Amino acid sequence: MQTIVPASISSTPVVLDAQHHIDLETIYGADNYHPLDVVITKGQGVWVWDTEGKKYLDCLSAYSALNQGHCHQRILLAMVEQASKVTLTSRAFRNDQLGKFYQKLSQISGLPKVLPMNSGAEAVETAIKAIRKWAYTVKGVPANQAEIIVCSNNFAGRTISIVSFSTEEQYQYGFAPFTPGFKVVPYGDAAALSAAITPNTAAFFLEPIQGEGGIMIPPDGFLKQAESICRQNNVLLVFDEIQTGLGRTGKMFAFEYEGVKPDGITIGKALSGGFYPISAFLSTNEVMDVFNPGDHGSTFGGNPLAAAIAIAALDVIVDEQLPERAAELGDYFISQLQGIASPHIEEVRGRGLLIGVELKPEAGGARRFCKALMKEGILAKETREDIIRFAPPLVITRSELDWALERIERVLMAS
């Protein structure tokens, strides 16, 4: 094995080729991902470049964390400016960015209260804690009996409590014992939701569209039905908008499609435009009021750097009308994809620029198509076995979509 000399102590600058970077990851890293072998060194807008300078259109957007595009100038400037002033105060003290961040998020979401965290999974953990404490202190559920109803095929992150309610065998295998208190009903099934509710049910927690589950869109009216079932039974309705939120599906939040009023939502991903891990749980006053000083927290949650970045990232979404762009360009992209007469395609579905191309079982899996797309200069990733997800940054133009469509068609038409 070759010895690796850190660039800082070698006399000549070390320029590593792609294979060398891949080898380093393989030698020193945990094997918990299966990336396509493209080593990205630069990103701007919808484009990224690899070590050889080859350019690719990013059609994954880091699972929708890059709705604003790579390295958006306005967010970058806000980040650099704040980073040169103060980055971390901890919540032991106040800072001059956090309040403005809360106010902006509250105005955008219509939910009055915000609790900031870092990763999406932490926002979900926060939601679970808020839901349970609400059940005991407001609804009057007997101690330790609170139940949360979730949907099959869900994805909400990777912590022990979150994988406890996953229905994916691999997400759970080897990680037991699990956190109790979750009940699973089929996604989009209002009758099953009704039947699952007991006096101890605290909340129904779900994605308005399942992203990792394969861009699964529930039947029209389901969110509205779920809302009324929850209201009738004094059960909270909480949406995981970490992937669907902040413009991705053609509205600021996907729940807006059915005009429902959730008691809480989790957001993350595009909340920083890809610059920084920032997430939040947002809710009504009644739910957020369960938290008292000392109940919950995070060293980095709500730090001034995160808050300044998120303010700029949200401003970009609003000022550049990214939800409207996603709606218009998404309709176009979906209809063009539906027009591709490939024998491999089972179905094209999506909302806004969150699109899944489901392949027929005999197509041999989505991964080989993702590899072929990479050769054509398009980065996309399979989700589940047979679905190619197309979710480019929302700043994409129609001509860039046409550029992609030409190549996608070529790849999907090949055998």
Ligand SMILES: *Cc1c(COP(=O)(O)O)cnc(C)c1O
């Ligand atoms: C990505 C995702 C999460 C988890 O976010 P992390 O930042 O990876 O912890 C939770 N819910 C949904 C719907 C997601 O897509």
